[in-house]
Amino acid sequence: MIRPQLSADGRTVRLPLAEHVDPLLDELALAYAQAPEDIGRLLAAHAASVVALDFAMCSDDATDYGRAVRATEADATREALLDDCPAAVTVDPLLAPDDAISLAGRITRVAAHIRHRTAQNRNARP
Numbered sequence: 725m726i727r728p729q730l731s732a733d734g735r736t737v738r739l740p741l742a743e744h745v746d747p748l749l750d751e752l753a754l755a756y757a758q759a760p761e762d763i764g765r766l767l768a769a770h771a772a773s774v775v776a777l778d779f780a781m782c783s784d785d786a787t788d789y790g791r792a793v794r795a796t797e798a799d800a801t802r803e804a805l806l807d808d809c810p811a812a813v814t815v816d817p818l819l820a821p822d823d824a825i826s827l828a829g830r831i832t833r834v835a836a837h838i839r840h841r842t843a844q845n846r847n848a849r850p
Contacts, residue, residue: 726817728831730838737834747811755808763808770801 731738756763777794780786786794806812819827 725823726827728827728834730834734841735838737831737838739831741815744815744817748806748809748815751809751811752805763805766801766805766808770798770805773798773801 726739726741729738729740730736752763756767773794777791777798780791780794
């Protein structure tokens with residue numbers, strides 16, 4: 725379950741997702757240790773796709789079609805990497821309606837605390 729928290733500086737809401745990402749990184753590392761050449765090639769291909777997508781997104785000359793093609797290529801290389809990582813399923817947690825409503829309520833309470841404290845600080849200034 726995602727547990728909203730105040731950030732260290734107390735000015736933003738933090739949604740810690742490391743517990744979902746950690747197993748993914750662990751599995752990727754294990755896959756690399758077992759087949760470094762294969763996973764290395766996949767990582768290099770994905771890096772190239774990401775760079776091409778980034779360039780297309782920032783380029784004034786790129787077309788929407790070109791951006792879409794680059795995004796599709798990046799998705800494909802990402803999926804190829806994630807195929808070796810069963811934990812990828814947990815990266816995007818799926819919430820039942822009641823759990824989603826509960827999470828929304830907790831986020832709202834933490835954000836309201838920040839807003840209330842910020843408003844108090846603004847009103848307290850001379």
